[in-house]
Amino acid sequence: MTPAEIRDEILDILEDISPDEELDSLDDEKAFRDQLELDSMDFLDIVMELRKRHRVQIPEEDYGNLASMHSTVTYLEPKMKDIVKS
Amino acid sequence: MVSQALSILTSIVSLFVTGCDAVEVLAVPLLLGNSCSPSVPLTNFCLVIAPNRAAELPDDQRIVITGVGLTAPNGNDWTSFREALLEKRSGVQPYEIRYFGKTLAGICDFDTNRYQKKKEVRRGTRAGSVGVYAANEAIQHAGIDWNNTDRSRVGIYVGVTEHGNVETENEIYVIKGFDYDTSCWSHHHNPRTVANNPAGEIALNMGITGPHYTIGAACAAGNAGIIQGAQMLRLNECDLAIAGGTSESIHTFGIFASFNSQNALATHDDPAQASRPFDVDRNGIVVAEGGCLYVLERLSDAKARGAQIHGELVGYAMNTDATDFVLPNPERQAECVQMALKKAGLAANQIDLVSTHATGTSSGDFQECKALRTVFGDCTNPRINNTKSYIGHAMGAAGSLELAGNLLSFRDGVVHPTINVDQLDPDCAIPGLVLNEPEEGKKIDYVLNNSFGMLGINSVVIIGRV
Numbered sequence: 001m002t003p004a005e006i007r008d009e010i011l012d013i014l015e016d017i018s019p020d021e022e023l024d025s026l027d028d029e030k031a032f033r034d035q036l037e038l039d040s041m042d043f044l045d046i047v048m049e050l051r052k053r054h055r056v057q058i059p060e061e062d063y064g065n066l067a068s069m070h071s072t073v074t075y076l077e078p079k080m081k082d083i084v085k086s
Numbered sequence: 087m088v089s090q091a092l093s094i095l096t097s098i099v100s101l102f103v104t105g106c107d108a109v110e111v112l113a114v115p116l117l118l119g120n121s122c123s124p125s126v127p128l129t130n131f132c133l134v135i136a137p138n139r140a141a142e143l144p145d146d147q148r149i150v151i152t153g154v155g156l157t158a159p160n161g162n163d164w165t166s167f168r169e170a171l172l173e174k175r176s177g178v179q180p181y182e183i184r185y186f187g188k189t190l191a192g193i194c195d196f197d198t199n200r201y202q203k204k205k206e207v208r209r210g211t212r213a214g215s216v217g218v219y220a221a222n223e224a225i226q227h228a229g230i231d232w233n234n235t236d237r238s239r240v241g242i243y244v245g246v247t248e249h250g251n252v253e254t255e256n257e258i259y260v261i262k263g264f265d266y267d268t269s270c271w272s273h274h275h276n277p278r279t280v281a282n283n284p285a286g287e288i289a290l291n292m293g294i295t296g297p298h299y300t301i302g303a304a305c306a307a308g309n310a311g312i313i314q315g316a317q318m319l320r321l322n323e324c325d326l327a328i329a330g331g332t333s334e335s336i337h338t339f340g341i342f343a344s345f346n347s348q349n350a351l352a353t354h355d356d357p358a359q360a361s362r363p364f365d366v367d368r369n370g371i372v373v374a375e376g377g378c379l380y381v382l383e384r385l386s387d388a389k390a391r392g393a394q395i396h397g398e399l400v401g402y403a404m405n406t407d408a409t410d411f412v413l414p415n416p417e418r419q420a421e422c423v424q425m426a427l428k429k430a431g432l433a434a435n436q437i438d439l440v441s442t443h444a445t446g447t448s449s450g451d452f453q454e455c456k457a458l459r460t461v462f463g464d465c466t467n468p469r470i471n472n473t474k475s476y477i478g479h480a481m482g483a484a485g486s487l488e489l490a491g492n493l494l495s496f497r498d499g500v501v502h503p504t505i506n507v508d509q510l511d512p513d514c515a516i517p518g519l520v521l522n523e524p525e526e527g528k529k530i531d532y533v534l535n536n537s538f539g540m541l542g543i544n545s546v547v548i549i550g551r552v
Contacts (some may be wrong), residue, residue: 041274
Protein backbone atom coordinates (compact mmCIF):
# COMPACT_ATOMS: atom_id res chain seq x y z
CA MET A 1 0.00 0.00 0.00
CA THR A 2 1.18 3.51 -0.73
CA PRO A 3 0.97 6.20 1.96
CA ALA A 4 -2.11 7.59 0.19
CA GLU A 5 -3.76 4.17 0.23
CA ILE A 6 -2.92 3.74 3.92
CA ARG A 7 -4.47 7.13 4.58
CA ASP A 8 -7.65 6.08 2.75
CA GLU A 9 -7.76 2.91 4.81
CA ILE A 10 -7.47 4.85 8.06
CA LEU A 11 -10.17 7.24 6.92
CA ASP A 12 -12.41 4.26 6.13
CA ILE A 13 -11.85 2.89 9.63
CA LEU A 14 -12.52 6.31 11.18
CA GLU A 15 -15.79 6.54 9.27
CA ASP A 16 -16.86 3.31 10.94
CA ILE A 17 -15.68 4.37 14.37
CA SER A 18 -16.97 7.94 14.25
CA PRO A 19 -20.01 7.87 11.96
CA ASP A 20 -21.28 11.22 13.26
CA GLU A 21 -18.09 13.11 12.41
CA GLU A 22 -17.27 15.12 9.30
CA LEU A 23 -13.90 13.77 8.13
CA ASP A 24 -13.42 15.75 4.91
CA SER A 25 -11.76 18.60 6.74
CA LEU A 26 -9.45 16.42 8.81
CA ASP A 27 -6.04 18.07 9.33
CA ASP A 28 -3.38 15.37 8.95
CA GLU A 29 -0.92 17.24 11.15
CA LYS A 30 -3.29 17.75 14.08
CA ALA A 31 -3.95 15.10 16.70
CA PHE A 32 -7.10 13.07 16.07
CA ARG A 33 -8.26 13.82 19.61
CA ASP A 34 -8.12 17.56 18.95
CA GLN A 35 -10.46 17.19 15.99
CA LEU A 36 -12.63 14.18 16.69
CA GLU A 37 -14.48 12.76 19.67
CA LEU A 38 -12.23 9.76 20.13
CA ASP A 39 -11.49 7.93 23.37
CA SER A 40 -9.20 5.05 24.25
CA MET A 41 -11.77 2.47 23.12
CA ASP A 42 -11.89 4.17 19.72
CA PHE A 43 -8.11 3.96 19.36
CA LEU A 44 -8.35 0.29 20.22
CA ASP A 45 -10.87 0.03 17.39
CA ILE A 46 -8.24 1.38 14.98
CA VAL A 47 -5.78 -1.21 16.26
CA MET A 48 -8.39 -3.97 16.03
CA GLU A 49 -9.52 -3.07 12.53
CA LEU A 50 -5.93 -3.02 11.21
CA ARG A 51 -5.42 -6.43 12.78
CA LYS A 52 -8.62 -7.84 11.30
CA ARG A 53 -8.34 -6.28 7.89
CA HIS A 54 -4.61 -6.60 7.27
CA ARG A 55 -3.18 -8.71 10.08
CA VAL A 56 -1.09 -5.72 11.12
CA GLN A 57 -0.08 -6.01 14.76
CA ILE A 58 0.49 -2.83 16.73
CA PRO A 59 2.10 -3.39 20.14
CA GLU A 60 0.80 -1.30 23.01
CA GLU A 61 4.04 0.63 23.33
CA ASP A 62 3.55 1.92 19.78
CA TYR A 63 0.02 3.29 20.31
CA GLY A 64 1.44 6.79 20.60
CA ASN A 65 2.21 6.69 16.90
CA LEU A 66 -1.51 6.76 16.17
CA ALA A 67 -1.89 10.31 17.45
CA SER A 68 -2.51 12.02 14.09
CA MET A 69 -3.14 10.96 10.53
CA HIS A 70 0.38 11.94 9.52
CA SER A 71 2.04 10.03 12.39
CA THR A 72 -0.20 7.03 11.79
CA VAL A 73 0.59 6.78 8.09
CA THR A 74 4.30 7.26 8.77
CA TYR A 75 4.23 4.52 11.39
CA LEU A 76 2.23 2.10 9.26
CA GLU A 77 4.06 2.61 5.99
CA PRO A 78 6.80 0.01 6.60
CA LYS A 79 4.26 -2.43 8.07
CA MET A 80 1.84 -2.14 5.15
CA LYS A 81 4.04 -1.46 2.15
CA ASP A 82 3.84 -5.08 0.98
CA ILE A 83 0.08 -5.31 1.37
CA VAL A 84 -1.78 -5.07 -1.91
CA LYS A 85 -4.88 -2.91 -1.69
CA SER A 86 -7.86 -5.00 -2.59
CA MET B 87 -59.73 -8.93 58.15
CA VAL B 88 -61.53 -6.69 60.60
CA SER B 89 -59.07 -3.87 60.03
CA GLN B 90 -59.36 -4.42 56.28
CA ALA B 91 -63.13 -4.20 56.46
CA LEU B 92 -62.91 -1.07 58.57
CA SER B 93 -60.49 0.57 56.23
CA ILE B 94 -62.64 -0.26 53.24
CA LEU B 95 -65.65 1.15 55.04
CA THR B 96 -63.60 4.27 55.64
CA SER B 97 -62.89 4.46 51.94
CA ILE B 98 -66.56 4.00 51.18
CA VAL B 99 -67.47 6.80 53.55
CA SER B 100 -64.85 9.05 52.02
CA LEU B 101 -66.26 8.38 48.58
CA PHE B 102 -69.70 9.42 49.74
CA VAL B 103 -68.26 12.44 51.45
CA THR B 104 -66.52 13.45 48.25
CA GLY B 105 -69.83 13.44 46.47
CA CYS B 106 -70.27 10.10 44.75
CA ASP B 107 -73.32 10.29 42.54
CA ALA B 108 -76.11 8.21 44.04
CA VAL B 109 -76.85 6.76 40.61
CA GLU B 110 -73.40 5.22 40.61
CA VAL B 111 -73.85 3.56 43.97
CA LEU B 112 -74.75 0.03 43.14
CA ALA B 113 -75.39 -2.92 45.36
CA VAL B 114 -72.36 -4.99 44.48
CA PRO B 115 -70.82 -7.33 46.99
CA LEU B 116 -67.28 -6.52 48.00
CA LEU B 117 -65.39 -9.71 48.57
CA LEU B 118 -62.60 -10.03 51.02
CA GLY B 119 -61.70 -13.57 49.99
CA ASN B 120 -60.17 -14.54 46.69
CA SER B 121 -63.10 -16.36 45.23
CA CYS B 122 -66.41 -15.26 43.87
CA SER B 123 -68.32 -16.71 46.80
CA PRO B 124 -68.61 -13.83 49.21
CA SER B 125 -67.04 -14.59 52.55
CA VAL B 126 -67.67 -11.16 54.03
CA PRO B 127 -69.93 -9.25 51.69
CA LEU B 128 -70.19 -5.50 51.97
CA THR B 129 -72.61 -3.66 49.81
CA ASN B 130 -73.36 -0.17 48.60
CA PHE B 131 -69.90 1.02 47.69
CA CYS B 132 -69.29 3.54 45.03
CA LEU B 133 -68.36 2.10 41.68
CA VAL B 134 -66.47 5.21 40.61
CA ILE B 135 -63.48 3.16 41.62
CA ALA B 136 -63.43 0.20 43.94
CA PRO B 137 -61.41 0.93 47.05
CA ASN B 138 -58.05 -0.73 47.40
CA ARG B 139 -55.53 -1.03 50.17
CA ALA B 140 -52.90 1.14 48.48
CA ALA B 141 -55.27 4.09 48.69
CA GLU B 142 -54.94 3.95 52.46
CA LEU B 143 -51.22 4.57 52.32
CA PRO B 144 -49.77 8.05 52.74
CA ASP B 145 -49.15 9.74 49.42
CA ASP B 146 -45.39 9.29 49.71
CA GLN B 147 -45.90 5.51 49.74
CA ARG B 148 -48.35 5.40 46.86
CA ILE B 149 -46.65 4.71 43.52
CA VAL B 150 -48.12 6.04 40.32
CA ILE B 151 -47.31 5.88 36.63
CA THR B 152 -46.74 9.30 35.11
CA GLY B 153 -44.99 8.40 31.85
CA VAL B 154 -44.88 5.58 29.34
CA GLY B 155 -42.20 5.07 26.69
CA LEU B 156 -42.13 2.06 24.47
CA THR B 157 -41.27 0.39 21.24
CA ALA B 158 -43.23 -2.67 20.22
CA PRO B 159 -43.29 -4.64 16.98
CA ASN B 160 -46.53 -2.84 16.09
CA GLY B 161 -46.01 0.63 17.54
CA ASN B 162 -43.32 3.04 18.67
CA ASP B 163 -45.30 4.98 21.24
CA TRP B 164 -48.09 4.27 23.68
CA THR B 165 -50.88 5.66 21.51
CA SER B 166 -49.89 3.96 18.27
CA PHE B 167 -49.36 0.68 20.12
CA ARG B 168 -52.86 0.93 21.55
CA GLU B 169 -54.27 1.77 18.12
CA ALA B 170 -52.59 -1.29 16.63
CA LEU B 171 -54.11 -3.50 19.29
CA LEU B 172 -57.57 -2.06 18.78
CA GLU B 173 -57.18 -2.47 15.01
CA LYS B 174 -55.94 -6.03 15.53
CA ARG B 175 -52.67 -5.27 13.76
CA SER B 176 -49.91 -7.81 14.23
CA GLY B 177 -46.23 -6.92 14.42
CA VAL B 178 -44.96 -10.39 13.54
CA GLN B 179 -42.90 -10.60 10.36
CA PRO B 180 -40.72 -13.02 8.42
CA TYR B 181 -37.21 -13.00 9.84
CA GLU B 182 -33.89 -14.62 9.12
CA ILE B 183 -30.95 -15.02 11.43
CA ARG B 184 -27.54 -16.60 10.97
CA TYR B 185 -27.27 -20.36 11.44
CA PHE B 186 -30.94 -20.78 12.26
CA GLY B 187 -32.28 -19.47 8.97
CA LYS B 188 -35.80 -18.38 8.18
CA THR B 189 -38.27 -17.96 10.97
CA LEU B 190 -40.74 -15.38 12.33
CA ALA B 191 -40.23 -12.58 14.84
CA GLY B 192 -41.73 -9.47 16.33
CA ILE B 193 -39.44 -6.74 14.97
CA CYS B 194 -39.33 -3.12 16.09
CA ASP B 195 -38.68 -0.24 13.70
CA PHE B 196 -38.12 2.68 16.11
CA ASP B 197 -35.71 5.43 15.09
CA THR B 198 -32.48 4.48 16.85
CA ASN B 199 -30.98 7.89 16.12
CA ARG B 200 -33.77 9.90 17.71
CA TYR B 201 -31.94 9.88 21.04
CA GLN B 202 -28.59 8.30 20.22
CA LYS B 203 -25.72 9.31 17.99
CA LYS B 204 -24.71 6.74 15.40
CA LYS B 205 -21.54 6.19 17.39
CA GLU B 206 -23.52 5.35 20.53
CA VAL B 207 -25.60 2.85 18.60
CA ARG B 208 -22.47 1.27 17.17
CA ARG B 209 -20.72 1.02 20.50
CA GLY B 210 -23.69 -0.22 22.49
CA THR B 211 -26.18 -3.03 22.26
CA ARG B 212 -29.62 -3.40 20.76
CA ALA B 213 -31.04 -3.75 24.27
CA GLY B 214 -29.30 -0.51 25.14
CA SER B 215 -30.81 1.27 22.16
CA VAL B 216 -34.27 -0.06 22.94
CA GLY B 217 -33.88 1.14 26.52
CA VAL B 218 -32.51 4.55 25.58
CA TYR B 219 -35.42 5.10 23.22
CA ALA B 220 -38.06 3.94 25.72
CA ALA B 221 -36.55 5.89 28.63
CA ASN B 222 -36.34 9.16 26.72
CA GLU B 223 -39.86 8.70 25.42
CA ALA B 224 -41.11 7.99 28.94
CA ILE B 225 -39.49 11.10 30.42
CA GLN B 226 -40.92 13.25 27.64
CA HIS B 227 -44.32 11.66 28.02
CA ALA B 228 -44.23 12.36 31.75
CA GLY B 229 -43.74 16.06 31.05
CA ILE B 230 -40.75 16.23 33.34
CA ASP B 231 -38.53 19.29 33.27
CA TRP B 232 -35.48 17.14 32.60
CA ASN B 233 -32.95 19.98 32.53
CA ASN B 234 -33.90 20.87 36.08
CA THR B 235 -34.19 17.34 37.40
CA ASP B 236 -31.72 16.13 40.02
CA ARG B 237 -30.42 13.13 38.10
CA SER B 238 -28.68 11.72 41.15
CA ARG B 239 -32.19 10.97 42.42
CA VAL B 240 -33.29 9.09 39.31
CA GLY B 241 -33.13 5.29 39.41
CA ILE B 242 -33.14 2.95 36.42
CA TYR B 243 -34.56 -0.54 36.88
CA VAL B 244 -34.72 -2.56 33.68
CA GLY B 245 -36.03 -6.09 33.58
CA VAL B 246 -34.27 -8.45 31.20
CA THR B 247 -34.78 -12.08 30.32
CA GLU B 248 -31.17 -12.51 29.28
CA HIS B 249 -28.34 -10.29 28.20
CA GLY B 250 -25.05 -10.89 26.44
CA ASN B 251 -26.00 -13.73 24.16
CA VAL B 252 -26.24 -11.46 21.14
CA GLU B 253 -22.76 -10.01 21.56
CA THR B 254 -21.14 -13.31 22.42
CA GLU B 255 -22.63 -14.97 19.36
CA ASN B 256 -21.47 -12.05 17.24
CA GLU B 257 -17.89 -12.25 18.50
CA ILE B 258 -17.67 -15.99 18.02
CA TYR B 259 -18.94 -15.48 14.49
CA VAL B 260 -16.26 -12.83 13.91
CA ILE B 261 -13.33 -14.83 15.25
CA LYS B 262 -14.49 -17.87 13.28
CA GLY B 263 -13.38 -15.84 10.26
CA PHE B 264 -9.93 -15.59 11.83
CA ASP B 265 -9.57 -19.27 12.68
CA TYR B 266 -10.76 -18.52 16.22
CA ASP B 267 -7.90 -16.11 16.91
CA THR B 268 -9.08 -14.51 20.14
CA SER B 269 -6.93 -11.43 19.51
CA CYS B 270 -9.73 -10.45 17.11
CA TRP B 271 -12.30 -10.59 19.91
CA SER B 272 -13.68 -7.09 20.44
CA HIS B 273 -12.66 -4.96 23.40
CA HIS B 274 -16.28 -3.80 23.39
CA HIS B 275 -17.49 -7.25 24.38
CA ASN B 276 -17.27 -6.81 28.14
CA PRO B 277 -19.03 -3.43 28.41
CA ARG B 278 -21.66 -4.71 26.02
CA THR B 279 -22.31 -7.91 27.92
CA VAL B 280 -22.15 -6.91 31.57
CA ALA B 281 -25.55 -7.61 33.02
CA ASN B 282 -26.25 -3.95 33.79
CA ASN B 283 -25.62 -2.87 30.19
CA PRO B 284 -29.24 -2.22 29.13
CA ALA B 285 -29.74 0.05 32.14
CA GLY B 286 -26.25 1.54 32.05
CA GLU B 287 -26.62 2.73 28.47
CA ILE B 288 -29.71 4.66 29.53
CA ALA B 289 -27.74 6.26 32.36
CA LEU B 290 -24.91 7.23 30.00
CA ASN B 291 -27.27 8.65 27.42
CA MET B 292 -29.38 10.66 29.84
CA GLY B 293 -26.73 11.67 32.36
CA ILE B 294 -28.45 9.82 35.17
CA THR B 295 -26.19 9.35 38.20
CA GLY B 296 -28.61 7.57 40.51
CA PRO B 297 -28.68 3.79 40.80
CA HIS B 298 -28.99 1.73 37.64
CA TYR B 299 -29.17 -2.00 37.16
CA THR B 300 -31.07 -4.71 35.40
CA ILE B 301 -33.35 -7.22 37.01
CA GLY B 302 -32.75 -10.67 35.54
CA ALA B 303 -36.09 -12.39 35.88
CA ALA B 304 -36.59 -14.43 32.72
CA CYS B 305 -39.92 -13.57 31.14
CA ALA B 306 -41.30 -12.19 34.39
CA ALA B 307 -38.78 -9.36 34.12
CA GLY B 308 -41.05 -6.60 32.82
CA ASN B 309 -43.22 -6.78 35.90
CA ALA B 310 -40.17 -7.32 38.10
CA GLY B 311 -38.64 -4.07 36.87
CA ILE B 312 -41.80 -2.16 37.76
CA ILE B 313 -41.93 -3.76 41.19
CA GLN B 314 -38.28 -2.95 41.83
CA GLY B 315 -38.80 0.67 40.83
CA ALA B 316 -41.77 0.99 43.15
CA GLN B 317 -39.90 -0.54 46.05
CA MET B 318 -36.97 1.81 45.61
CA LEU B 319 -39.30 4.81 45.53
CA ARG B 320 -40.94 3.62 48.73
CA LEU B 321 -37.51 3.24 50.32
CA ASN B 322 -36.67 6.79 49.22
CA GLU B 323 -33.66 5.51 47.27
CA CYS B 324 -34.74 7.67 44.35
CA ASP B 325 -37.36 10.29 43.51
CA LEU B 326 -38.05 9.12 40.00
CA ALA B 327 -37.88 5.55 38.74
CA ILE B 328 -37.48 4.57 35.11
CA ALA B 329 -38.70 1.02 35.32
CA GLY B 330 -39.94 -1.80 33.12
CA GLY B 331 -38.27 -4.19 30.73
CA THR B 332 -36.41 -4.53 27.45
CA SER B 333 -35.55 -7.28 25.01
CA GLU B 334 -33.04 -7.71 22.20
CA SER B 335 -33.67 -11.44 22.03
CA ILE B 336 -34.44 -11.71 18.31
CA HIS B 337 -30.78 -10.94 17.62
CA THR B 338 -29.52 -14.16 19.15
CA PHE B 339 -29.95 -17.28 17.03
CA GLY B 340 -29.65 -19.32 20.20
CA ILE B 341 -33.07 -18.39 21.51
CA PHE B 342 -34.73 -19.50 18.28
CA ALA B 343 -32.68 -22.69 18.11
CA SER B 344 -33.37 -23.52 21.75
CA PHE B 345 -37.12 -23.00 21.50
CA ASN B 346 -37.08 -25.01 18.28
CA SER B 347 -35.22 -27.86 19.95
CA GLN B 348 -37.83 -27.69 22.68
CA ASN B 349 -40.57 -27.95 20.01
CA ALA B 350 -41.81 -24.60 21.27
CA LEU B 351 -41.11 -22.24 18.34
CA ALA B 352 -44.16 -21.08 16.40
CA THR B 353 -44.50 -21.64 12.68
CA HIS B 354 -47.28 -20.47 10.38
CA ASP B 355 -47.63 -19.63 6.69
CA ASP B 356 -49.08 -16.26 7.69
CA PRO B 357 -46.74 -14.48 10.13
CA ALA B 358 -49.63 -12.46 11.57
CA GLN B 359 -51.34 -15.67 12.63
CA ALA B 360 -48.32 -17.41 14.11
CA SER B 361 -48.77 -16.23 17.68
CA ARG B 362 -52.04 -17.81 18.77
CA PRO B 363 -52.39 -18.32 22.52
CA PHE B 364 -55.46 -20.31 23.57
CA ASP B 365 -56.10 -21.58 20.03
CA VAL B 366 -56.23 -25.33 19.66
CA ASP B 367 -53.71 -25.16 16.80
CA ARG B 368 -51.11 -23.06 18.61
CA ASN B 369 -47.64 -24.46 18.09
CA GLY B 370 -45.26 -22.29 20.05
CA ILE B 371 -43.65 -18.95 20.74
CA VAL B 372 -42.93 -16.09 18.34
CA VAL B 373 -39.82 -14.38 19.69
CA ALA B 374 -40.03 -10.58 19.75
CA GLU B 375 -37.89 -7.60 20.64
CA GLY B 376 -39.10 -4.43 22.28
CA GLY B 377 -39.11 -2.38 25.40
CA CYS B 378 -41.43 -0.51 27.68
CA LEU B 379 -40.24 1.74 30.48
CA TYR B 380 -42.46 3.67 32.84
CA VAL B 381 -41.82 6.79 34.82
CA LEU B 382 -42.87 5.90 38.34
CA GLU B 383 -43.23 8.50 41.05
CA ARG B 384 -44.56 8.77 44.54
CA LEU B 385 -48.08 10.16 44.42
CA SER B 386 -47.00 13.09 46.59
CA ASP B 387 -44.33 14.10 44.04
CA ALA B 388 -46.64 13.58 41.09
CA LYS B 389 -49.29 15.77 42.70
CA ALA B 390 -46.75 18.44 43.60
CA ARG B 391 -45.72 18.89 39.99
CA GLY B 392 -49.24 18.53 38.65
CA ALA B 393 -48.40 15.42 36.66
CA GLN B 394 -50.96 13.48 34.69
CA ILE B 395 -51.37 10.10 36.36
CA HIS B 396 -51.99 7.07 34.18
CA GLY B 397 -52.47 4.49 36.90
CA GLU B 398 -51.41 3.44 40.36
CA LEU B 399 -49.57 0.31 41.38
CA VAL B 400 -52.06 -1.00 43.92
CA GLY B 401 -50.76 -4.55 44.24
CA TYR B 402 -47.99 -6.83 43.18
CA ALA B 403 -46.40 -10.15 44.03
CA MET B 404 -43.54 -12.38 43.01
CA ASN B 405 -42.97 -15.99 43.94
CA THR B 406 -41.26 -19.13 42.70
CA ASP B 407 -42.45 -22.54 41.53
CA ALA B 408 -39.35 -24.41 42.69
CA THR B 409 -40.53 -27.37 40.65
CA ASP B 410 -39.04 -27.32 37.13
CA PHE B 411 -36.64 -25.51 34.80
CA VAL B 412 -39.27 -24.78 32.17
CA LEU B 413 -42.65 -26.24 33.04
CA PRO B 414 -44.89 -23.78 34.89
CA ASN B 415 -46.65 -24.65 38.09
CA PRO B 416 -50.26 -23.44 38.12
CA GLU B 417 -50.54 -23.74 41.90
CA ARG B 418 -47.68 -21.31 42.43
CA GLN B 419 -48.99 -19.03 39.68
CA ALA B 420 -52.39 -18.96 41.36
CA GLU B 421 -50.74 -18.20 44.69
CA CYS B 422 -48.86 -15.33 43.09
CA VAL B 423 -52.07 -13.82 41.73
CA GLN B 424 -53.76 -14.29 45.10
CA MET B 425 -50.85 -12.63 46.90
CA ALA B 426 -51.13 -9.63 44.60
CA LEU B 427 -54.88 -9.43 45.19
CA LYS B 428 -54.32 -9.63 48.92
CA LYS B 429 -51.73 -6.87 48.83
CA ALA B 430 -54.17 -4.74 46.86
CA GLY B 431 -57.03 -5.56 49.20
CA LEU B 432 -59.09 -6.58 46.22
CA ALA B 433 -61.31 -9.56 45.57
CA ALA B 434 -60.92 -11.53 42.38
CA ASN B 435 -64.19 -10.25 40.98
CA GLN B 436 -63.02 -6.65 41.37
CA ILE B 437 -60.35 -7.16 38.73
CA ASP B 438 -61.78 -5.85 35.50
CA LEU B 439 -59.11 -7.02 33.12
CA VAL B 440 -56.56 -9.82 33.33
CA SER B 441 -53.65 -9.50 30.92
CA THR B 442 -52.36 -13.03 30.54
CA HIS B 443 -48.80 -14.18 30.07
CA ALA B 444 -49.80 -17.07 27.74
CA THR B 445 -47.13 -17.53 25.07
CA GLY B 446 -48.80 -19.91 22.64
CA THR B 447 -47.22 -23.12 23.87
CA SER B 448 -49.44 -26.11 24.41
CA SER B 449 -48.73 -26.64 28.08
CA GLY B 450 -47.98 -23.08 29.21
CA ASP B 451 -51.31 -21.65 28.10
CA PHE B 452 -53.23 -24.49 29.67
CA GLN B 453 -51.34 -24.17 32.95
CA GLU B 454 -51.98 -20.44 33.21
CA CYS B 455 -55.66 -20.98 32.47
CA LYS B 456 -55.70 -23.57 35.22
CA ALA B 457 -54.20 -21.03 37.61
CA LEU B 458 -56.68 -18.36 36.56
CA ARG B 459 -59.55 -20.79 36.96
CA THR B 460 -58.37 -21.42 40.52
CA VAL B 461 -58.33 -17.72 41.36
CA PHE B 462 -61.20 -16.35 39.35
CA GLY B 463 -63.43 -19.43 39.21
CA ASP B 464 -66.70 -18.39 37.69
CA CYS B 465 -66.28 -14.68 38.39
CA THR B 466 -68.35 -12.72 35.96
CA ASN B 467 -66.58 -9.36 36.02
CA PRO B 468 -62.99 -9.94 34.85
CA ARG B 469 -62.24 -9.91 31.16
CA ILE B 470 -59.19 -11.83 30.04
CA ASN B 471 -56.97 -11.08 27.05
CA ASN B 472 -53.53 -11.71 25.62
CA THR B 473 -51.25 -9.26 23.84
CA LYS B 474 -48.62 -11.75 22.66
CA SER B 475 -51.09 -12.77 19.98
CA TYR B 476 -50.20 -9.46 18.26
CA ILE B 477 -46.51 -8.96 18.98
CA GLY B 478 -45.15 -12.34 19.97
CA HIS B 479 -43.18 -12.86 23.14
CA ALA B 480 -41.03 -9.82 23.91
CA MET B 481 -39.26 -11.69 26.70
CA GLY B 482 -37.91 -9.20 29.26
CA ALA B 483 -40.19 -6.52 27.85
CA ALA B 484 -43.28 -8.71 27.68
CA GLY B 485 -44.75 -7.88 31.07
CA SER B 486 -44.30 -4.13 30.81
CA LEU B 487 -45.37 -3.93 27.16
CA GLU B 488 -48.49 -6.04 27.67
CA LEU B 489 -49.43 -3.91 30.66
CA ALA B 490 -49.01 -0.74 28.60
CA GLY B 491 -51.20 -2.22 25.88
CA ASN B 492 -54.01 -2.53 28.40
CA LEU B 493 -53.63 0.59 30.54
CA LEU B 494 -55.38 2.88 28.09
CA SER B 495 -58.52 0.83 28.65
CA PHE B 496 -58.91 2.99 31.77
CA ARG B 497 -59.78 5.79 29.36
CA ASP B 498 -61.26 4.17 26.28
CA GLY B 499 -63.18 1.42 28.06
CA VAL B 500 -62.18 -1.12 25.45
CA VAL B 501 -60.70 -4.55 26.05
CA HIS B 502 -58.57 -5.54 23.10
CA PRO B 503 -59.06 -9.16 22.19
CA THR B 504 -56.75 -12.12 21.96
CA ILE B 505 -56.49 -12.52 18.21
CA ASN B 506 -55.92 -15.65 16.12
CA VAL B 507 -58.24 -17.84 18.17
CA ASP B 508 -59.99 -19.68 15.35
CA GLN B 509 -60.88 -22.59 17.58
CA LEU B 510 -60.61 -22.13 21.32
CA ASP B 511 -58.78 -24.95 23.08
CA PRO B 512 -61.37 -26.40 25.48
CA ASP B 513 -58.62 -26.61 28.12
CA CYS B 514 -58.25 -22.82 27.87
CA ALA B 515 -61.95 -22.03 27.88
CA ILE B 516 -62.13 -19.92 31.00
CA PRO B 517 -64.85 -17.36 31.68
CA GLY B 518 -64.20 -13.81 30.54
CA LEU B 519 -61.95 -14.46 27.55
CA VAL B 520 -62.22 -11.69 24.99
CA LEU B 521 -61.52 -13.34 21.67
CA ASN B 522 -60.98 -11.91 18.20
CA GLU B 523 -63.21 -8.87 18.62
CA PRO B 524 -62.70 -6.06 21.12
CA GLU B 525 -65.21 -5.58 23.90
CA GLU B 526 -66.30 -1.98 24.16
CA GLY B 527 -68.04 -0.10 26.93
CA LYS B 528 -66.37 -1.95 29.75
CA LYS B 529 -65.51 0.20 32.74
CA ILE B 530 -61.97 -0.69 33.73
CA ASP B 531 -60.72 0.22 37.18
CA TYR B 532 -58.18 -2.54 37.76
CA VAL B 533 -55.84 -4.32 35.38
CA LEU B 534 -54.02 -7.41 36.61
CA ASN B 535 -50.93 -8.26 34.59
CA ASN B 536 -49.37 -11.73 34.66
CA SER B 537 -45.79 -12.37 33.68
CA PHE B 538 -44.08 -15.70 34.25
CA GLY B 539 -40.69 -17.11 33.33
CA MET B 540 -38.32 -20.03 33.23
CA LEU B 541 -36.97 -21.48 36.44
CA GLY B 542 -40.44 -20.94 37.81
CA ILE B 543 -40.40 -17.20 38.38
CA ASN B 544 -43.84 -15.62 38.66
CA SER B 545 -44.82 -11.97 38.81
CA VAL B 546 -48.12 -10.15 38.99
CA VAL B 547 -48.87 -6.46 39.12
CA ILE B 548 -52.23 -4.79 39.60
CA ILE B 549 -52.68 -1.25 38.34
CA GLY B 550 -55.64 0.82 39.41
CA ARG B 551 -57.28 3.71 37.64
CA VAL B 552 -56.64 7.03 39.35
